[in-house]
Structure formats: C-alpha cells, structure tokens
Amino acid sequence: xxxxxxxxxxxxxxxxxxxxxxxxxxxxxxxxxxxxxxxxxxxxxxxxxxxxxxxxxxxxxxxxxxxxxxxxxxxxxxxxxxxxxxxxxxxxxxxxxxxxxxxxxxxxxxxxxxxxxxxxxxxxxxxxxxxxxxxxxxxxxxxxxxxxxxxxxxxxxxxxxxxxxxxxxxxxxxxxxxxxxxxxxxxxxxxxxxxxxxxxxxxxxxxxxxxxxxxxxxxxxxxxxxxxxxxxxxxxxxxxxxxxxxxxxxxxxx
Amino acid sequence: xxxxxxxxxxxxxxxxxxxxxxxxxxxxxxxxxxxxxxxxxxxxxxxxxxxxxxxxxxxxxxxxxxxxxxxxxxxxxxxxxxxxxxxxxxxxxxxxxxxxxxxxxxxxxxxxxxxxxxxxxxxxxxxxxxxxxxxxxxxxxxxxxxxxxxxxxxxxxxxxxxxxxxxxxxxxxxxxxxxxxxxxxxxxxxxxxxxxxxxxxxxxxxxxxxxxxxxxxxxxxxxxxxxxxxxxxxxxxxxxxxxxxxxxxxxxxx
DNA sequence: CGGCTGCTTGATTACGCTCAAGATTAGTGG
DNA sequence: CCACTAATCTTGAGCGTAATCAAGCAGCCG
Numbered sequence: 001x002x003x004x005x006x007x008x009x010x011x012x013x014x015x016x017x018x019x020x021x022x023x024x025x026x027x028x029x030x031x032x033x034x035x036x037x038x039x040x041x042x043x044x045x046x047x048x049x050x051x052x053x054x055x056x057x058x059x060x061x062x063x064x065x066x067x068x069x070x071x072x073x074x075x076x077x078x079x080x081x082x083x084x085x086x087x088x089x090x091x092x093x094x095x096x097x098x099x100x101x102x103x104x105x106x107x108x109x110x111x112x113x114x115x116x117x118x119x120x121x122x123x124x125x126x127x128x129x130x131x132x133x134x135x136x137x138x139x140x141x142x143x144x145x146x147x148x149x150x151x152x153x154x155x156x157x158x159x160x161x162x163x164x165x166x167x168x169x170x171x172x173x174x175x176x177x178x179x180x181x182x183x184x185x186x187x188x189x190x191x192x193x194x195x196x197x198x199x200x201x202x203x204x205x206x207x208x209x210x211x212x213x214x215x216x217x218x219x220x221x222x223x224x225x226x227x228x229x230x231x232x233x234x235x236x237x238x239x240x241x242x243x244x245x246x247x248x249x250x251x252x253x254x
Numbered sequence: 255x256x257x258x259x260x261x262x263x264x265x266x267x268x269x270x271x272x273x274x275x276x277x278x279x280x281x282x283x284x285x286x287x288x289x290x291x292x293x294x295x296x297x298x299x300x301x302x303x304x305x306x307x308x309x310x311x312x313x314x315x316x317x318x319x320x321x322x323x324x325x326x327x328x329x330x331x332x333x334x335x336x337x338x339x340x341x342x343x344x345x346x347x348x349x350x351x352x353x354x355x356x357x358x359x360x361x362x363x364x365x366x367x368x369x370x371x372x373x374x375x376x377x378x379x380x381x382x383x384x385x386x387x388x389x390x391x392x393x394x395x396x397x398x399x400x401x402x403x404x405x406x407x408x409x410x411x412x413x414x415x416x417x418x419x420x421x422x423x424x425x426x427x428x429x430x431x432x433x434x435x436x437x438x439x440x441x442x443x444x445x446x447x448x449x450x451x452x453x454x455x456x457x458x459x460x461x462x463x464x465x466x467x468x469x470x471x472x473x474x475x476x477x478x479x480x481x482x483x484x485x486x487x488x489x490x491x492x493x494x495x496x497x498x499x500x501x502x503x504x505x506x507x508x
Numbered sequence: 509c510g511g512c513t514g515c516t517t518g519a520t521t522a523c524g525c526t527c528a529a530g531a532t533t534a535g536t537g538g
Numbered sequence: 539c540c541a542c543t544a545a546t547c548t549t550g551a552g553c554g555t556a557a558t559c560a561a562g563c564a565g566c567c568g
Contacts, residue, residue, distance in 0.1 A: 109409075150404065195515090
C-alpha cells in the first residue's frame with residue numbers, strides 16, 4: 001500500500017477532522033478564529049480517536065503532550081486525595097477542552113477518563129502554543145477558554161462553600177441542562193452519563209444523599225427519574241431551587 | 255510645570271515600575287521573559303498605585319480594562335451569592351495576578367478589594383495580549399499562570415468537597431505558610447491580613463468554628479495565636495493535619 | 509441463573525451551624 | 539488621653555443537616 005493510499009484511508013474513514021464544518025465550531029477552540037486560519041489549526045490535530053468507556057485520556061502525573069477537545073460523549077477529570085480517594089473535578093461535554101491545568105508544570109495534575117464511548121480531538125500543546133503566536137484569534141480564544149474555566153471554578157466554590165445538598169444537586173442539574181441546550185440537545189430530557197456515586201463525589205455529598213434527593217425531586221413533581229434518564233418537568237422550579245447555576249452564567253433572573 | 259517636569263516627578267517618586275529589578279520577578283509575569291523584552295512589558299504598565307484598605311480595584315460587573323499584579327499587601331476577590339451574601343474566591347499575595355477570570359466575557363465576575371494598604375501593578379489587558387503575540391515567553395507565562403490557577407482551584411475543590419473543618423483550616427494555614435516562604439518571609443510566623451470572618455467565608459465554615467479551631471490548634475501546641483499574628487511551632491504536625499496543602503503543590507511527604 | 513455492582517431506603521450518629529452572651533480590640537471624638 | 543461605641547472575636551449550649559451504618563432491591567453481564 002502506497003503512502004498516498006494510506007493517507008486516503010485516514011481521510012475516507014473520517015478520522016481527519018475539519019473544524020470548519022464541525023457542529024461544535026462555536027463552542028470549541030475555533031471560535032473567533034478566521035476561516036483562513038482554520039486550516040493551520042486543523043493540520044496540527046492528530047487523527048481523531050475513539051475512546052472506550054473507562055479508558056483514560058491521560059493520568060495524573062503524566063507529562064503534558066496534548067490537550068484534548070471532547071467531540072462526542074463525555075469525560076470526567078479527577079484527582080486523588082492523599083488518602084487515596086477520588087475527587088472529581090469536572091464532567092466535560094462536547095466542545096470542552098481538557099488538560100489546560102497541566103500547562104503550569106508540564107504535568108497533568110488530574111486524570112481524565114471517558115464516562116461513555118467518546119471521541120476526542122487531540123492537539124499537541126507545543127504546536128498549539130506556537131500557532132497561537134501567529135493567529136491572534138487563537139491566542140485570544142485560548143485565554144478566553146481558560147478564563148471561562150476560572151470563572152466556573154469560582155462559581156463552583158460558591159456551590160461547595162455556601163449551598164446545601166438540595167441546592168447543590170439542583171445547581172448541578174440546571175448546569176447540565178444549560179450545557180445540553182447550548183449543544184442543541186433537549187434542556188429538559190437527557191441521560192446522565194455519570195453514576196450517582198460520581199455525582200455525589202463531585203458535589204461533596206454522600207451517595208445516599210444524592211439518591212434521596214433524586215427521589216424527592218421526583219416526589220415533588222419537578223422531574224421524573226428513570227435510572228439515568230432525567231426528564232425535567234418544572235425547570236423554573238429547579239432553577240429556583242438551584243439559586244444559581246454552577247456551570248454557566250445564568251440570566252440574572254434569580 | 256512643564257510636561258517634562260511632571261514626568262520626572264513620576265519617575266522620582268518611584269511610581270514607575272522596573273520589572274527587571276523587582277524582587278517578585280520570578281513569581282510574577284516577567285518570569286521566563288527575556289530581559290530584552292522586559293522593557294516592552296514595563297512600558298505598558300500604568301504608574302503603580304497605592305490602594306487603601308477596603309478600597310476596590312474593580313467590582314463585579316465592571317468591564318475588563320486591566321489585570322493587576324499585587325506588588326505589596328494583599329487583596330481578596332469575592333462574588334455575591336444570589337441572596338446577597340459574599341463568597342470569597344481568593345486571597346492574593348505579592349506577585350499574584352488578579353482579573354484573569356474576566357477575559358471570557360470582558361466583564362469582571364468578581365470584585366477585588368485590598369485587605370490592607372497595598373500596591374498593585376496595573377496592565378491594560380488588550381495591550382498585554384497584543385504584546386504576548388510578539389513575546390513567546392510572555393504568552394507562555396500567561397498560559398502558565400492561568401493554568402496554575404486552574405490547578406489550585408481544583409485542589410481547593412477537594413478541600414471544600416472532602417475535608418472536614420480541622421483539615422480545611424490546617425490546609426489554609428499551610429498554604430499561606432508556603433506562599434510566604436516563597437516570597438522570602440517566614441514560613442512559621444506571619445500576620446493574617448484577613449479577618450476570621452473572611453477565613454470562615456473562604457473555607458465554607460462558620461466564624462465560630464474557625465475561632466474554636468484556632469483555639470484548639472493553640473491548645474494542642476501546634477501554634478500560638480495572638481489576634482492576627484500566627485506563630486507555627488509545629489509545622490510538620492500542621493502539615494499532617496492538613497492532609498495536603500490547598501494552595502501549593504506539596505512535597506509528596508504526606 | 510447467579511453473582512456483582514449500583515441504587516434506594518431506613519435508622520442512628522456526629523459534625524458543624526445557629527443562637528446567645530460576654531470579652532477583647534479598634535475606631536472616634538471630646 | 540480617655541471615654542464611648544462599634545466591630546470583631548471567643549466560648550458555650552442546643553439543634554439540624556447530612557454522613558455513616560445497615561439492609562434490601564434492581565439492573566447487568568457472564
């Protein structure tokens with residue numbers, strides 16, 4: 001098989017990304033980058049890679065080589081406490097970048113593993129940084145994405161520091177709802193790709209508490225819960241319970 | 255008074271910064287930037303400005319114009335919960351940058367106010383970003399600083415999500431101790447510039463709890479506390495209590 | 509079908525919050 | 539400089555929320 005032929009296979013199999021035509025364009029790194037510059041960005045992408053459920057993208061302690069954009073599916077990032085327990089630091093949906101916390105000392109402080117079969121775009125960070133020197137829109141977008149993450153981390157601190165269990169779960173669900181909506185999915189009906197355990201871990205609660213809260217939300221007629229499938233029937237009341245969303249800047253209605 | 259004369263006054267009064275000779279060089283933005291490029295960085299700095307205790311650098315909702323580096327003193331950043339209570343998102347010591355969370359939508363999500371008489375270096379962000387296009391070391395250092403903040407936010411999530419009251423306060427004090435040490439101050443004797451209330455707020459605890467914990471740390475012979483003055487007499491035991499520091503990557507001894 | 513993991517529900521406990529009062533410090537003005 | 543007030547901090551008592559412990563249930567896969 002010639003080199004050309006093998007290149008074609010990569011192309012035919014659809015593994016070569018085209019940011020230009022990606023539906024996540026406006027949520028992801030290319031946002032704000034001129035179309036004329038997108039070719040350069042695409043050229044540094046490694047062939048897209050399917051990731052199996054529970055497979056790691058990287059582990060805490062690994063050297064930073066690439067950062068990743070989730071393209072489909074979902075990914076959780078987590079670190080370990082000194083006594084060996086897991087602390088989940090985020091759930092990541094399509095269009096979101098992961099690994100940026102590793103730039104500081106070139107080492108991943110967290111592990112990242114897929115919650116379900118997923119697909120990610122891998123970008124070698126040194127090349128990306130190099131390219132950002134040439135493309136103003138790309139540098140700015142990187143700053144923006146990191147800044148947004150800082151902001152949502154701050155909101156999450158408020159969740160953990162000030163909210164009670166009910167408000168935490170409500171905030172979490174409202175946040176997911178908003179993020180699904182942004183991605184063109186239903187804001188009121190969606191599947192949770194993470195376990196109750198993961199949710200509890202993330203929100204700083206016990207599994208039992210989360211389970212009880214789901215039951216109560218259902219009893220109160222705010223949503224129906226069928227295993228992983230959530231159907232929010234009274235989003236405004238959920239919003240009210242949440243106080244304010246944890247993941248997204250909310251319309252100042254509260 | 256001629257223009258020249260007024261310029262001299264600025265110079266004479268020492269308000270014009272020289273990153274090159276600043277003792278915070280290695281902790282702050284200039285780190286990793288070539289000496290030859292420092293002039294350009296210095297040239298965009300606004301004249302250094304003293305900030306009085308309780309004075310705001312900016313308020314939540316303000317448009318982003320500049321980011322700030324703390325030069326002396328200390329600054330707290332905070333946002334308001336939807337029911338009007340304050341949530342402190344960070345305490346900032348000399349060499350630390352604040353305002354980076356505003357890049358995303360050009361608006362400060364948090365307010366920043368001085369905890370004591372302080373001094374800050376103000377950098378117009380658009381000019382800084384522009385300069386970062388020309389100076390690779392500057393772009394990289396900005397990425398690094400934001401990345402480091404992401405990482406410490408993640409560690410803080412673990413503090414709020416997994417640690418009990420004792421561990422939170424111990425982690426907080428160990429974190430401060432490490433940061434003072436980095437800045438050339440004593441790691442075991444320092445003044446808290448923030449109130450008990452601020453500490454409690456930041457750590458997601460009640461003031462009364464923090465007060466009781468300080469008393470207990472003293473009773474246990476780990477430190478002496480005289481109002482704001484802390485003297486750590488058994489740092490290793492404090493480290494042990496903390497589990498792991500919240501602000502700094504720790505030596506893997508715990 | 510059996511074993512396993514994940515989820516739910518109940519009973520009890522405990523950690524930290526709230527309420528309350530007093531003590532110490534800081535700030536202000538005569 | 540001291541008196542007065544306000545703010546901050548400390549300590550105690552009681553309570554409430556969510557954790558822990560325990561058991562049973564449901565879904566999943568070999």
